[in-house]
Amino acid sequence: MSTDDLLTREEVLGGMPARRAQTLLFLIETRTATLVAESRQAVERFPTEQAAKERDLAFLEAFALGREPPLRPTIQDLERYAAEWADLAPDNSRLRAAIAHLVGQKYRLPQQRVPGVRAALGLDTEQVRAAYQRQFGTSLDSIYAPRVSPLDRLGWGWTALARRLEMLPPFWTAFALTLTETVGAGILALPIALAAVGPLAGVALLVVLGVINQLTIAAMAESVARSGALRYSNAFFGRLVAEYLGGAASVILSVSLAIVCFLALLAYYIGTGTILADATSVPAAVWAALLFLIGLYFLSRQSLSSSVASALVIGAVNIGIILVISLLALSHLQWANLTYVNVPLLGGRPFDPSILRLIFGVVLLAYFGHLSVGSSARVVLQRDPSARALIQGSIAAQVAAMALYCLWVLAMNGAIAPQTLAGLSGTALAPLVTEVGPSVQVLGSLFAILAMGMASVWFSLGLMNMVREWLPSRSRRVLLLPRRQGSLVFEPRRRSADSLRLSITYLGLQEDQPRLRLDVDMNTDSRHVEFAVNGRWDMASVVDRVPELRDGGLSLGLEVLDAGRESLRLGITSSMSVSYAGGWDALGLRMADALVLPDDERRFLNWLIRQGEVGDSDVATYTGQGDRLVRARLTGL
Numbered sequence: 001m002s003t004d005d006l007l008t009r010e011e012v013l014g015g016m017p018a019r020r021a022q023t024l025l026f027l028i029e030t031r032t033a034t035l036v037a038e039s040r041q042a043v044e045r046f047p048t049e050q051a052a053k054e055r056d057l058a059f060l061e062a063f064a065l066g067r068e069p070p071l072r073p074t075i076q077d078l079e080r081y082a083a084e085w086a087d088l089a090p091d092n093s094r095l096r097a098a099i100a101h102l103v104g105q106k107y108r109l110p111q112q113r114v115p116g117v118r119a120a121l122g123l124d125t126e127q128v129r130a131a132y133q134r135q136f137g138t139s140l141d142s143i144y145a146p147r148v149s150p151l152d153r154l155g156w157g158w159t160a161l162a163r164r165l166e167m168l169p170p171f172w173t174a175f176a177l178t179l180t181e182t183v184g185a186g187i188l189a190l191p192i193a194l195a196a197v198g199p200l201a202g203v204a205l206l207v208v209l210g211v212i213n214q215l216t217i218a219a220m221a222e223s224v225a226r227s228g229a230l231r232y233s234n235a236f237f238g239r240l241v242a243e244y245l246g247g248a249a250s251v252i253l254s255v256s257l258a259i260v261c262f263l264a265l266l267a268y269y270i271g272t273g274t275i276l277a278d279a280t281s282v283p284a285a286v287w288a289a290l291l292f293l294i295g296l297y298f299l300s301r302q303s304l305s306s307s308v309a310s311a312l313v314i315g316a317v318n319i320g321i322i323l324v325i326s327l328l329a330l331s332h333l334q335w336a337n338l339t340y341v342n343v344p345l346l347g348g349r350p351f352d353p354s355i356l357r358l359i360f361g362v363v364l365l366a367y368f369g370h371l372s373v374g375s376s377a378r379v380v381l382q383r384d385p386s387a388r389a390l391i392q393g394s395i396a397a398q399v400a401a402m403a404l405y406c407l408w409v410l411a412m413n414g415a416i417a418p419q420t421l422a423g424l425s426g427t428a429l430a431p432l433v434t435e436v437g438p439s440v441q442v443l444g445s446l447f448a449i450l451a452m453g454m455a456s457v458w459f460s461l462g463l464m465n466m467v468r469e470w471l472p473s474r475s476r477r478v479l480l481l482p483r484r485q486g487s488l489v490f491e492p493r494r495r496s497a498d499s500l501r502l503s504i505t506y507l508g509l510q511e512d513q514p515r516l517r518l519d520v521d522m523n524t525d526s527r528h529v530e531f532a533v534n535g536r537w538d539m540a541s542v543v544d545r546v547p548e549l550r551d552g553g554l555s556l557g558l559e560v561l562d563a564g565r566e567s568l569r570l571g572i573t574s575s576m577s578v579s580y581a582g583g584w585d586a587l588g589l590r591m592a593d594a595l596v597l598p599d600d601e602r603r604f605l606n607w608l609i610r611q612g613e614v615g616d617s618d619v620a621t622y623t624g625q626g627d628r629l630v631r632a633r634l635t636g637l
Contacts, residue, residue: 021098025106028078028085028099030062033069035081038378039166039307075107075114076159082116089121096121097132097140104143111144113156162309170384174393175400177308177376178217180315182369182401185268185452186362187322190405191412191428193362195421198340199413203406205363210402213367214395220370221394224377225387240374261463268456271427275448278430279441291453295460308379314450321447322408325429328436329411338414366405367398477572478561479580481506487519490556490576500548502556503581506568514563520546533560 058070078085089096100121103109109117122128123140132140148156168176194202227240242250272291273284373394380390413421416431424431429444481488483506490502503519513532520527527546531537539556543549559571572578620626 021095021102024088024090024095025099025102027088029073030069031085031088032073032077032081033071035084036073036077036307037071074155075109075117076155078103078107079114079116080159080163082120086120093122093125093127093131094135096123096128097135100128100132100140100143101136108145108148108152109143110148110152110156111141113148158309161313162307165309165312166307166379170380170389171393171396173308173383174373174376174380174390175397176312176315177379178369178372178394178397179400180311180318181372181375182367182397183315183319183322183404185271185448185455186366186368187405187408188271188427188429188447189362190366190409191416192421192424193359194409195413195418195424197343197359198418199338199410201341201343202359202409202413205359206402206405206409209360209363209367210398210405213364213370214398214402217370217373217394217398218391220373221377221387221391224373225381225390258463258467261459264459265456265463268452268459272448272452272456275427275429275444275452278433279445291456294453295457298457299460299464314454318447318451319404321443321450322404325432325440325443325447326407326411328440329415329432332435333411333414334417337417338410340413340418342418367401369397369401477578479570479572479578481568481570483508483566483568487581488570488572489579489581490574491579492554493575493577500554502576504558509563509565514560514568516558516568518542518546520548522548533558535560 062069089099100123103117103121111118118124129140132138166173190202190206194205197205223240223244227243241253269288269291270284273286273288276282276287277284373390376393377387377390380393381387384390412428412432415435416428420431421428427444429440433441433444479488481504487503487505490504492500501521503521505517505519507515507517507530509515510532513534515530515532516537518529518531520529525548527548529542529545531542537558539549539554553575555573555575557573559573560568561571562569
């Protein structure tokens with residue numbers, strides 16, 4: 001018998017190629033989608049721990065139910081993260097060939113642009129190419145797209161740029177992420193706020209408050225680096241504040257951020273509407289309403305689909321616009337405007353507290369980029385565990401923001417008379433258009449869309465996440481729990497540093513019933529309870545053994561949907577937040593072996609395994625079928 005006619009014992013034991021390839025491709029896509037979601041999470045303005053858990057559970061639930069992941073990866077994503085999912089591709093040429101066939105059917109593969117995918121699946125090796133030829137009767141080169149469309153070229157070009165940006169050294173990553181979040185639409189209010197004291201005095205205030213913010217962001221970066229919850233787990237600033245200052249401080253932080261989000265949203269709606277109304281004949285209220293509707297659309301999607309690369313590019317464009325407008329304003333600089341000074345108590349001038357309130361409020365808000373430290377830490381600390389790059393990059397970003405603000409105030413307040421700016425409603429762009437010309441109006445409109453418009457969406461998402469975290473809810477999930485390889489973690493939604501923490505681990509089957517272990521951690525105490533589940537289980541059944549669960553108004557119910565030796569599918573209903581600890585996507589390597597087969601197919605597979613090596617004629621003798629049906633049956637397996 002020739003090699004092409006053989007189905008070896010190893011190939012059969014390796015799994016059913018067609019079905020297992022589908023499972024493996026699902027795992028590859030799910031892991032890639034998870035990595036894409038994590039990269040987007042790194043640039044969220046006001047991330048919450050609960051929102052991150054909900055996203056993670058959405059992937060896990062899709063995995064448990066065999067659905068498509070909530071975020072569908074593109075072929076560019078598969079190529080970009082090929083090194084991260086390569087370990088899911090088994091060292092089996094038949095399976096790799098089957099996966100390649102499915103990938104070629106689902107995606108357009110330009111051969112020269114997917115070196116990572118080719119390496120991960122071994123598509124350039126003779127073994128995989130030969131296996132593909134045997135299984136599908138054609139060359140493996142048939143999976144590649146003969147031509148690349150202009151739209152695809154644009155997508156691949158963006159992927160190459162994104163890869164370069166996301167592989168920046170840790171210092172520059174921290175610097176860029178902090179700077180792009182710090183310098184935003186708040187810069188437009190600086191000339192008006194500082195007009196009352198004059199540009200030179202305003203620059204002095206910017207330097208003093210800038211140095212203070214450099215110290216505070218350095219302290220913030222060091223606190224993040226020292227926090228194990230932020231460094232090693234899926235935690236955010238709420239957990240950090242609770243660890244250092246207690247649960248009450250965490251609540252104060254959440255309420256304060258919600259107020260900031262709400263007030264900033266109003267400012268962005270008004271500012272964007274005003275700028276675009278000046279540039280068009282459309283009323284400001286219409287633009288504000290349109291921006292509100294756009295925000296509602298992204299709220300329904302619960303994501304802006306922004307990545308580290310897109311955030312850096314948009315931030316760089318915004319800073320470029322600010323620099324160009326500053327240079328245009330400097331060309332119309334007037335010495336009288338530049339040397340104007342009106343500092344309270346200086347030269348017998350009266351003290352006006354309203355001026356200082358405006359100045360300090362606007363300037364401090366303009367420097368507010370501290371929350372970006374927590375987001376960038378997720379990216380930077382993986383490549384620089386010492387946290388030096390995180391701390392130094394954050395400080396350098398504040399220095400750069402201070403220099404940019406000083407240039408902006410000198411240019412704008414030097415070109416526009418202080419009497420014009422003082423008490424002006426809106427932004428300083430309108431009077432600058434009168435001084436410089438319509439080019440400022442075009443640049444200002446672009447800045448309003450990129451900076452203020454997108455910031456309004458981020459603040460809307462942040463406000464929604466915080467409100468969802470506060471509201472009591474009782475969620476139901478369907479999740480898959482592998483045996484002794486991961487745990488479901490339950491925590492109260494309003495949590496302090498010493499809150500209750502429950503973990504449930506699947507121990508396997510005992511007398512055909514799934515057996516679970518409940519670990520209860522509270523303060524320094526820890527309890528462990530093992531129990532069997534016959535259909536349904538409620539936390540109230542163990543309160544006598546674990547008195548800590550009696551109070552607190554917490555609920556947890558489990559329903560066994562499917563129990564196997566290696567995994568357990570559970571329906572979960574709980575008032576607590578749920579997360580998963582463990583590498584759940586590796587479970588799929590066992591799932592393929594546990595796929596349910598009809599009885600006759602299972603008997604046929606058992607016979608193949610016992611025989612060792614068989615050819616078409618042996619199978620035909622055993623089944624009583626012709627060669628064509630035999631080949632179709634083997635291909636199906």
